[in-house]
Amino acid sequence: KQQDSLEGPTATETPASPEAGDGSEDSSTLLERLRALEAENSALSVENDNQRKQYEHCLDEVANQVVQALLTQKDLKEECVKLRTRVFDLEQQNRILSVLFQQRVKMSTASVSQEVQRNGKAGIPAGQWPSLLSLTCPRSSGSGTE
Numbered sequence: 001k002q003q004d005s006l007e008g009p010t011a012t013e014t015p016a017s018p019e020a021g022d023g024s025e026d027s028s029t030l031l032e033r034l035r036a037l038e039a040e041n042s043a044l045s046v047e048n049d050n051q052r053k054q055y056e057h058c059l060d061e062v063a064n065q066v067v068q069a070l071l072t073q074k075d076l077k078e079e080c081v082k083l084r085t086r087v088f089d090l091e092q093q094n095r096i097l098s099v100l101f102q103q104r105v106k107m108s109t110a111s112v113s114q115e116v117q118r119n120g121k122a123g124i125p126a127g128q129w130p131s132l133l134s135l136t137c138p139r140s141s142g143s144g145t146e
Helices: 002-007 024-119 132-136
Strands: none
Touching: none
């Protein structure tokens, strides 16, 4: 038994605390400790709920921003396709107008050259030369379509 007392209390024995008198103080201390732990647990639970709500709110905001970015990206891709088509159409119109312009310039130059060869001078008085605008833009019918 002396050996046991030198080694300290065993698992089944509890050391006597100096403040433990009749046992009622011990249980009131335990009750206070329990209440303090329950209050701390409650506070931690409330804080956890608040953080979870904040996290969910942030997650919703991020999800909404991702959706908006995807929709914007889709709209921009569609706009790019429209613009590429428009550029292609304008380039095609430009090539056609360039060919027509060259043909009209050749025709105008040829008719002036024939006039000079026949009469020795141009028959078109100064200021009566066709303007570049009339050579490049055919007379419109007034339909107003592209």
